[in-house]
Amino acid sequence: MGASDSKLVFKQGIFKLSEPKVIPEDDPYWTSYWDLPESAEDVFSLFAPADIRRTRDNNFVNLETLIRAVCTRIFLLRNHPSFPDPEIAPEKHILNCIRVLTRVLPFIYECDRLEEWQDQFFWAPRKRRSRRGELVKAEVLFDEAKPGGESPVSTDPPENFEEAKPLAEELLDTLTDLLFFSGFTLPQVQSGKNRVTYSIWQSGVGCNMPVASTKEYESNRSEILRLLLAITGKSMYTPPNILPVKGVKAITYFATCPDKQVVLSVLCSLLNTTLKYNPANWRVPYDHVVYRDPKQILVTYCLQFLLVLLLYPVPDPENGQTPKNFYRHFFGRLHRPQDFQFLTDGMARVLKQPVQVHSSYLPGSQKSLKWAPEMIMLYWEALQCNKRFRSFVIDTDRAHDFVILILFYALENKNDPSKQGIVRMCVFVLQTMSVEPNFGRSLKKAFEGQESLPNSVRVPNFVGTYADYLVISIFNLITGSKGKLDTIYPALMAIINNIAPYIENLSLSASSKLLQLFNSISSPSFLLANETNHALLQSLLESMNAIIEHRYKENPKFIYAVIRSKHRFEALRTFTLESAQEEIGRLNQARKDHRDDLTSDFNVRNSRHGNSPETIRSLNGNNQRQSSPLSDVPEDSNAFAIGDDEDFDEDNEAHPPRSQASAQGSRTASLSSSIDDAVPLQLRGMSEKARGKMPVGQPSFSRQNSTTSINSYWTASHQPTGNFMPSAEWVETWLAELPLHTIMTVISEVSPRLPARDTQNSSAANSSLSVIHDTQIHGIEPSPIRVQLFEWSPLSLGWYESLLWGFIFAAEMVVSKGTVGVWNGTSIKLFRVQEAPAEGPTLLAPRGAVDAVGTSIVQRIGSLNLGSTQPQSEQGGANESTGTIRNPASREA
Numbered sequence: 001m002g003a004s005d006s007k008l009v010f011k012q013g014i015f016k017l018s019e020p021k022v023i024p025e026d027d028p029y030w031t032s033y034w035d036l037p038e039s040a041e042d043v044f045s046l047f048a049p050a051d052i053r054r055t056r057d058n059n060f061v062n063l064e065t066l067i068r069a070v071c072t073r074i075f076l077l078r079n080h081p082s083f084p085d086p087e088i089a090p091e092k093h094i095l096n097c098i099r100v101l102t103r104v105l106p107f108i109y110e111c112d113r114l115e116e117w118q119d120q121f122f123w124a125p126r127k128r129r130s131r132r133g134e135l136v137k138a139e140v141l142f143d144e145a146k147p148g149g150e151s152p153v154s155t156d157p158p159e160n161f162e163e164a165k166p167l168a169e170e171l172l173d174t175l176t177d178l179l180f181f182s183g184f185t186l187p188q189v190q191s192g193k194n195r196v197t198y199s200i201w202q203s204g205v206g207c208n209m210p211v212a213s214t215k216e217y218e219s220n221r222s223e224i225l226r227l228l229l230a231i232t233g234k235s236m237y238t239p240p241n242i243l244p245v246k247g248v249k250a251i252t253y254f255a256t257c258p259d260k261q262v263v264l265s266v267l268c269s270l271l272n273t274t275l276k277y278n279p280a281n282w283r284v285p286y287d288h289v290v291y292r293d294p295k296q297i298l299v300t301y302c303l304q305f306l307l308v309l310l311l312y313p314v315p316d317p318e319n320g321q322t323p324k325n326f327y328r329h330f331f332g333r334l335h336r337p338q339d340f341q342f343l344t345d346g347m348a349r350v351l352k353q354p355v356q357v358h359s360s361y362l363p364g365s366q367k368s369l370k371w372a373p374e375m376i377m378l379y380w381e382a383l384q385c386n387k388r389f390r391s392f393v394i395d396t397d398r399a400h401d402f403v404i405l406i407l408f409y410a411l412e413n414k415n416d417p418s419k420q421g422i423v424r425m426c427v428f429v430l431q432t433m434s435v436e437p438n439f440g441r442s443l444k445k446a447f448e449g450q451e452s453l454p455n456s457v458r459v460p461n462f463v464g465t466y467a468d469y470l471v472i473s474i475f476n477l478i479t480g481s482k483g484k485l486d487t488i489y490p491a492l493m494a495i496i497n498n499i500a501p502y503i504e505n506l507s508l509s510a511s512s513k514l515l516q517l518f519n520s521i522s523s524p525s526f527l528l529a530n531e532t533n534h535a536l537l538q539s540l541l542e543s544m545n546a547i548i549e550h551r552y553k554e555n556p557k558f559i560y561a562v563i564r565s566k567h568r569f570e571a572l573r574t575f576t577l578e579s580a581q582e583e584i585g586r587l588n589q590a591r592k593d594h595r596d597d598l599t600s601d602f603n604v605r606n607s608r609h610g611n612s613p614e615t616i617r618s619l620n621g622n623n624q625r626q627s628s629p630l631s632d633v634p635e636d637s638n639a640f641a642i643g644d645d646e647d648f649d650e651d652n653e654a655h656p657p658r659s660q661a662s663a664q665g666s667r668t669a670s671l672s673s674s675i676d677d678a679v680p681l682q683l684r685g686m687s688e689k690a691r692g693k694m695p696v697g698q699p700s701f702s703r704q705n706s707t708t709s710i711n712s713y714w715t716a717s718h719q720p721t722g723n724f725m726p727s728a729e730w731v732e733t734w735l736a737e738l739p740l741h742t743i744m745t746v747i748s749e750v751s752p753r754l755p756a757r758d759t760q761n762s763s764a765a766n767s768s769l770s771v772i773h774d775t776q777i778h779g780i781e782p783s784p785i786r787v788q789l790f791e792w793s794p795l796s797l798g799w800y801e802s803l804l805w806g807f808i809f810a811a812e813m814v815v816s817k818g819t820v821g822v823w824n825g826t827s828i829k830l831f832r833v834q835e836a837p838a839e840g841p842t843l844l845a846p847r848g849a850v851d852a853v854g855t856s857i858v859q860r861i862g863s864l865n866l867g868s869t870q871p872q873s874e875q876g877g878a879n880e881s882t883g884t885i886r887n888p889a890s891r892e893a
Helices: 003-017 028-035 040-046 049-058 060-079 091-109 112-123 131-145 167-178 215-237 249-255 260-276 294-310 326-331 337-351 353-358 372-385 387-395 398-412 417-434 437-442 466-480 486-502 508-521 533-551 556-564 566-573 577-608 613-627 658-678 688-692 728-735 741-753 766-774 794-815 849-862
Strands: 126-129 161-164 832-835 884-887
Touching: 003 028, 003 040, 003 049, 003 060, 028 060, 028 091, 040 091, 049 060, 049 091, 060 091, 060 167, 091 112, 091 215, 112 167, 112 249, 167 215, 167 249, 215 249, 215 294, 215 794, 249 294, 249 326, 260 294, 260 326, 260 337, 294 326, 294 372, 294 794, 326 372, 337 353, 337 372, 337 387, 337 398, 353 398, 372 387, 372 398, 372 417, 372 794, 387 398, 387 417, 387 437, 398 417, 398 437, 398 466, 417 437, 417 466, 417 486, 417 794, 437 486, 466 486, 466 508, 486 533, 508 533, 508 556, 508 566, 533 556, 533 728, 533 741, 556 566, 556 741, 556 766, 566 741, 741 766
Parallel strands: 832 884
Antiparallel strands: 126 161
């Protein structure tokens, strides 16, 4: 039978599966599922989702029998003494059974009404026919096959059956054995030896000598790992708030395996295969345009299944102690320096690929590896569960490389809505690294070689330390994300807070960025926009205090920047709800007046040139958008309004624009005249330190100076988020807790000693820096160093697992070209899949002679520097806020 004929017969048999007739378990019909398909593409393309759902909904008994039949066939072949003999027990049969299960299981998981059936069918104890029972059954079938034979009427006695493991447990055990099966996934061993040898696939951790392998062995490993991902992929059909609590029985069983040899062999095989892969050893330019690398597919599955096991939180049982995740346990017990060197080299090799792509002399000649986000996740797991690895990375200065790489992925993806999960994960990785004191101390090293970095992470004219670079990059991440990352502002502030006590010689540029952050966070529009924004201000103030209290003499440029912004700190001391609302109203009015002035000037200019009123009106809107910088200033209640009027502009501080001089003067007079009114009589003259020592939580005085309605100053453009409405009582709860004593003490003691002209210049004079260094500050006691850890919760665990499975889903779409993906077209609940039209032919993915000719044209165009646009990665990602996965190639609804 030819290949086309077998496909036709197989498709006809699939139609029969959904018919009302129940097919007996011993019917020869079931052999077609492991005998007819020739490849995985046959199973996935011919066994369509509509066929599976039709059978599941109309004749579920047949689908149940199919699952039992292919599982039984896998068990029989694994135990067959001749497997994988191509004539007696061919590996084609077991591969087709694996493919059928991979295809069917997601459509079982998506159906909520089958939840109870799954527990009973896969996880309940069962009875199976014993060897004696199999012999009896064979004799009966032989008698039935004789000419004129009569079928004996008999029932199997109970002694023909034996107790067996639940079906899912036996299947997982069998698949684990098949990963290390002689002649199937490992080289053939001598006859008489155990055919299941738990040999590590690659050299690296736990193994010095690599095992010989072939493309067929690696392809078989990929098929098995794909099924294991499909089985554990039940996670995708559980909401993120339920998944960490409920868990997945298949992952729990696999991760809590008590056999140390099995765990270490699987762990090291997956880990070494992932980290040993080095495409640079042999790949040629533009190879990704011609074909796919099957080795990359194996590495992808290895890394993904490894992460499924490592990050899985074993749920608490109803009774008894929580089992241990042995994969995470043994991964955390790695301790040899050569193992850590192997880990860091392999991780860095993958993460550096995009950087090398950007710096390639042949545009588009290389493509970044798809599993870079998963590699960041593996690096984060190593940092969390292995303290020795964390110390190794920091003490050997490898942390510097990873800081740059992690910042690259964060900055590169900060404005892509589908990759916000990657950005957030990168920030949490940096926070995890920053908790180590030695990490903060290591940042004083000078940062060189910025010229080799892509434009997205390059700081213009940068000269400084790694601490300077990290602070500036955090500033760029906040201001460049346009409010999309407001949920991780606390984590970004925590990074600064953790490294602050160890920062030395912070540059003037980095110091200015910190003060610009302070200006934005302390602005009335930001503080009153949300009931928790004041916590960010307190965190940043604590970071500044830590620099001053622990490294005052080592950071004169930072002290200089603080003194230049002293009016902002002084204004914060006199902050009231009423004055804040007045300030917001004044700024809004200033914007309106400025727009009106531009409109008036524009009309006058056009009238002089004879333009008609209709022409003026048609062009007026465009002119405002193009000419008015204030019209583009965001007033986002959930984001920093960097560049707002109320921000402190270092370059224009000494010489404000002429059009704003009067407003600036009136504002200064108003503030100076209201300072005494803002402070009650009993507290006037008290130092900031004395005020800070007042009882915590006890309101010192009322800052509501009048009964003016809040809405009179709170404009529509600055409405608080949600139902929050600021009040004087709410202001009292946090204003008195702001740690301003240290900064105000420095300002009061150092500022009078500096020449006035020096504090008005953007560049610090050496004489001023010497004065700052020599000044002894009194009244400041160093506070204990406080570390802000990343704390896990059920909510964050749900986000983390949805992020991983989002990576897995997106990678499968790339591997399968969007047509035969494992989970394609199923009702996923862990995240939302956003469908997009399939992409057509491109010049780097030619589909004909014309396209192929055009490839060289694109390469030549790419060599021209026409802008700062960077190539976009094709890797999808999970969006933490919406749980969205972009599916660029899917063709199914």
